[in-house]
Amino acid sequence: MTGRRRTRSTFLHALTRPVRALRTAGVLVACASLAVGCGVVPGFSGGADDDPITVMTWAPQDTNATNKPGMPAMALAYARHVNAHGGINGRKLKVVICNDRNDSVHAAKCARRAVEQKAVAVVGSYSQFADTFFPILEGTGIPYIGGYGITNAEFTSPLSYPVNGGQPALLAGLGRHLASGCGPVALVRPDTIAGDELPNLLNSGLQAGGHQDADDLRAAEDATEFSAQTEQALTAATADPAKQGCVVPALGDRTNTFMDSFRRDREGYPAVRMGTVLGSVDQTVIDATGGASSPYEGAYITGWYPVEADKRWDGMKKVIREQAFTDTRIDPADAGVQTTWIAYTVLEAVVKALGDGEVSSDTVRRSLDDGFKVTTDGLTPTLRWQFQDVLASVGFPRLVNTDVTLQVVRDGRLVAAREGAIDVTKTLQDAEGEA
Template identity: 55%
Template sequence: MTGRHRPTSPRPYGLLACMAAGALLVTGCGAFPGATGGSREPVTVMTWAPAGVAGPDAVNMAGMTAMARAYARWANGNGGLDGHELRVVTCDEEDTSIGAGNCARRAVKEKAVAVVGSYSRHGTAFMPPLEAAGIPYIGGYGASDEEFSSYTSYPVNGGQPALLAGNARQLARGCERVSVVRPDTLGGDGQAWLLRTGLTEAGRPAPADIRAAESATSYDGAAGAALQAAGAADGCVTAVLGKRTETFFDSFRRLEPSHGGGRVRISSVLGSVDQPLIDSTGGRNSPFEGAYITGWYPDAGDARWNTMRNVIREHAFGDNRIDPDDTGAQTTWIAYTVLKEIVEAVDSPRITAWKLTSALNGGTPADTGGLTPVLHWSFKDVLGSSAYPRIVNTRVTFQVVRDGRLVADRKGFMDVSKTLSDASAKS
């Protein structure tokens, strides 16, 4: 933070009218509150995510682009980013490599100085255009490997690797035997290895490795094998199957009553199970009641999310695509918080991609209000392992489903840097 006074005077009528017309975010409108004599140029960024994609395995993260727009309205109504109007361009990534590449090329065309708080599984398509243009990718969701290897990526969480390493440590606290149900793919092999590394580091036996088809409509066979391997009392089954995790636990619950010998605890990670899924499957009567869940951030009821919730309430205009309990919207909020911190640290009349990248690479800290550790991306700050060289946030949270809500299972963050490094070295 620069410590300078941020103008907080009411917005002029012209700006309100412009917002009502829907033009504020991309095109800008007249004088900007907080800018000194127009001396500070607008800052243009892009946020992309798939929206409206059809199909059983479709990924729809429209709440992330909607969160970006709400953030811009809030920021611009309070002086912008260090006096710069924030212009947000959004793009439907369509959950395809073509869509991801098109969004990246549009970011270059729009002269975006950063891509912020976005989601894509297609890093091989979107990262090369950003690298060629020198545009930093700040706070992606963590859905592609390139986010943790590209020199132009600045992740705010540890992605699925950190969640899996953390899930192993969470399971080790209360499970004598663990069954891991994961996709029968090369990526699934990596998942199993991370869980095995974390459990054995904690002095637990290696988990039973249950492979499952990614696109199955029933998982009775995998569920039966997982139950048998986990045993009964003090046994746990963890499943990381993305959108198919719900399908697996449907099969699991149908078989469990006939298993006998006591209740087996279930587990997963955020992204495969989240609060919206728990709500849609019955809340406190959900099959996920009592489940261990590993996340990146504090639970959704934590007071540290209050500012984000207020912004959604006051600036999203009832946009029901934004769920404050959704990890995607939370990641976008954190990414824009980082952008604000870095822009203020640069403190320049004109913000460029090069200036942001220089500040990020120089280790400029970004305080996210306790939602993550203070983040910085200098050479000495990154994990530097061969598999995950760009990870800087190796902290996760332990949560549990209680009375239909994800709540803290353990206070504070758990650092899984050792597990990530060991798994990378031994793989």
Template identity: 55%
Template sequence: MTGRRRSSSFRSIRTAVACAAAMTATGSLLSGCGLVPSASGATKDPVTVMTWAPEGTSATNMPGMPAMAEAYARWVNKQGGINGRELNVITCNERNDTVSAGRCARRAVKEDVAAVVGSYSQHGRSFMSRLEGAGIPYIGGYGASDEEFTSPHSYPVNGGNAALVAGSGRQLSSGCERVALVRPDTISGDQMPSLLDAGLAHGDKPHAVDVRAPEDATQYTEHAELALAGATGSADGTGTVSGACVTAALGDRTDTFFDSFRRLESAGEHIRIASVLGSVQQSLVDRTGGADSPFEGALVTGWYPPANDPAWEPMREVVREHAFGDNDVDVTDPGVQTTWIAYTVLRQVIESLGDEPVTGHTLRQALDDGVGGKGIDTGGLTPPLSWHYEDLLAVRDFPRTANAMVTFQQVRDGRLVPVREGFVNVAQSLEERYADD
């Protein structure tokens, strides 16, 4: 059974978001639904979990994810905990390297955490086997490693980089005749060309030109020239191909690449630029000029609704009241958003256990059972989530994929706004891409 059976836009969930998000909203938002949680203290054994992400590195940094986890814990504990249980969050700096990722996993085992929640790491080989050995579930990882989509102990809330890149290809398949892809020269980056091509195939477009680039460079002039030549079909980038497009997915260095790109004399307005959320997000657009930003008009593919969608209001209120002005917690950051969704999942699973002990084993049982077959409602931020075997997608290399939905967005007047309403299902593109291997 594939994910295509869930191809609706979930409009009924989105239109009822005020009460559909009740399980994750703050007390003031819940009052209108008659669901104000008790402010009494937690009475049962506390639940300890861990959130990790890289901080202070020369490449990818996600400080907002552990900061969001801590804000969530402060909020939920002020409301009396989760089902009467205090939530204790331990954070760890994954440092974007294999040694530190393994160290965080060892600490999780030593601290006997019930789960690792809402975390980021590209180094699944360094941490997943340790979690599996200890029976610890990995709930709502960012989707940056293959192991998140293969391990039976992993419960991803989005389709990871695979869905984003395939979705970007799908978005570019309309209006782009030639596409150059600038991506990291890494193992995970090596998968991107075929994924983008799988999306481009939706519009019968040719394969993208692959431009490998370091993910920690300070300038990308050489790679910008290669991308321009690939998109225009001419060595000097002065070709007249209609629909020339350049897409880059370099994480924190995407801005650096496009800065080099726009300095090229021949990179005029006839070149359309694109990216994926996480490489380009609202805070970057704001920082680079808003409506005057070089990203104005850029096409961006994301996992979730745009940051100004009403479905995010519960998260925004928690951040306002419990993040204490922490600048790391950017509500437009997909890492922060993923952590919020992951803790939404954790909360509903713990509540489904009632008076049962909350352990890695009981959490996995509830997750594998689809929380009683009902799935988990995230208030329209994702489709209802379930990792029961009948709900997983038929993506051979990523068998734990439960959500292959993406959103198409564009920067207009300095704001990321939806290009179309609702979600786009890229399950078929993913299935066909991996079926061809």
């Protein structure tokens, strides 16, 4: 380990790209039409008591990097479902969608669009640019319900209500799972101050299972080729011929680049298992890299929720069949789609609880802050947000779902590798103690 000072506030930036500077203040709105990935569920006119409840969902679409088109598509399907059954407390749900284009400027545009539309919440969304959109939401009091969990601000902002444990829980949980199924473990991660956090989290999980620490292999943050790290990882993971080792790439957007090198250079070495986390890899990435012939075949992947085949997803699948059967953007196995579904169930529960009272960003936020509890049919633990929660002392005051599931890629699909979930609260606390 280096002597560089590590801080919890920088941890998740190891898994995301740097925020690019805002170039202009007066910009056109990001969402113009459904043809470019933006649009709304048709509005409904009426008196004040009959006005639709407006929310926003944003995610990157049609970019050369991460794309999550299934999230806004799921939001629109959810709204169609709710409206087909009389709305929420008799009021229609209007969903404005926005394409953040994996760009800080457009992320800010989407947030300003939410303000212009008088959205009561931003729900089930994905953006890497919390530094540009959260100040806008916080300045106007719009809650952010169910972000994807890829930025530190999602676990620190008082306006954030996450439904999963983000990357911190996944990496700590991965160590717990690999401890019982792997020989030597090699971690490949960015050589940055933020990247220095990753071994602490993984190793705390390994130690909890009685396993030795992982070999810590560093790579340049902007590397475009990983042959040297592949050779180092394979050498370390195969050091014990009696046990099958595991390689864990935790390189964010560069994980696929590492896997290209790994697939090319692994010949001549004993077989090893791969382990990684959702956010670096999910079902859409597996599909895009070859499905059953993907280099991720056989890999362990920690996730936030039950696998797609679990019956607890039947409600979501029914809505997809009825409202979006021909929409190929919506994959029920995609963690983004699942997060959006859960986030909208939270929104609906809060609005229903408000009854005939005012539905606004203020009332939604106050309900959540007053200890409102949401059950999600077992897809998550009961969700309840309090700013000073159990993980506040280690820098994650909004992290309330510390459950992690273990999945494995089998025949190109993510399936359960073991029953149930584990709670990684103590693992996260122990990781902070080592930092």
